[in-house]
Amino acid sequence: MINSEQIIALLIDADNTQEKKMKSVIMEISAYGRIVVKRAYGNWTKEVLKKWEDDFRNLAIKPIQQIDYVKGKNATDMALVIDALDFLYTSNYDTYAIVSSDSDFTPLAIKLRESGKFVIGVGKESASEAFKQSCDLYLCLEKLNMDSDEVIEEVENNANNKETEIDELDRLLQIAANSYQDDETGYTNVSSAGTYIKRVKPDFDISKYGVKKLPEYIERKSDLYEMTKYKGKGTVNIIAYKLKENNT
Template identity: 45%
Template sequence: MKKLAVLIDADNTSHKTIGLVLQEIAKYGVPIVKRVYGDWSSEINENGKPTNRLHVWRDVSLSHAITPIQQFAYTKGKDATDMMLIINAMDLLYGNQLDGFCIISSDSDFTPLASRIRESGLMVYGFGKIQTPSAFINACDKFIYIENLTQSYVENDTNEILDNKENSSLLMEKNKTADNANTPPKDSTKQSSSDINQKPTTMPNQQVEVDEPTLQLIYKSIRHPAKLPNPPKHELYPKFKSCQ
């Protein structure tokens, strides 16, 4: 893997996109040097807030292990931060320990630096916004627009969400089909165990209706048991006979 130096111009780069930029840089090599340049000693206005927005780089620098480089503005209207970045880049170039540089800025002032690094045989990867001047873009071996990285990230994240939803729907449908296959079909001819074990219930003191022929038969069996055909042998039969 190529050893790369990542140099960030905080005045022309948004801290919100630095994570995507570092992910892209990881495709080309290993960033062994990561520095961000700016004037972190901004004055406080009457509302108690800093006059610039470089303070938001604090958490980003800590989370991505980026070394902040402080550069005071000696004169208003002059960008001393760019000069410090160029000086550090040349020091790293003469150290002969790197295979390439990643310059993250949309400023055309870094065009001579990119050209000089390429003359030394090292790769130069530029990262900036779409409005970056063409001079700096052409001075780099490869230039990546930050807006493209953001759009690609959103599309990949959206596709991942849709894929997860589709996979969840397929899994739910598959489980439902498996449950239906494992459920035995209902047989209307078979009674359930609850129906078989259920006992008929009778109301207490319920009167049983007997038809007239049955009553006559009972009466004759008591009064004249001998006249019945084949009378049953029962221990109560002699008692009925003695009553005649």
């Protein structure tokens, strides 16, 4: 089971990542804790980076402008490294997520790990083994759920598309189930899933889905989920769920 109480700094090398994947990246990283810093580094005057503007607004990412001081030389990497080391010595972040496929970040990942930090790398499958091995966890962009990207794009283009919104909620429940399931039973506490969903979507309102509580929604989707209830501490009853085998 993942420790979801980590405080995370998400640092994005915009020159070496896929902008269209950022919503899925944030969904995955949020399973490991609360992202308190979301910064993307790049020379935003470049035409190739213009598409990032929507992500700044919709995903609350702070753009960090870095001009190319020398033509043909990219200064973005250095700006990201400087900020990461500044955070390391002046802040108390538990986890650093570096979104890039650039092997130049290998020394940074090693330094962060040597300092006791958990390092998540996010990049292409073709990234160097050196960078992958310098991270505690490496997530391949190509393996992030493609359907979720399509769902998200539809949601942003048509806020009234309820079927699409439900598809996104099921994707979040799937991530939560895979991240927080009990190692022995395979079930995930619905409360943990709800906390994760609110972390990813602060405006989440279960009433939009025609139910009063998240367990009611899960119970209605019996084709996707199995539910169980058991006694917790004192008078507390725990409600948990897991994905049915054909939906894992």
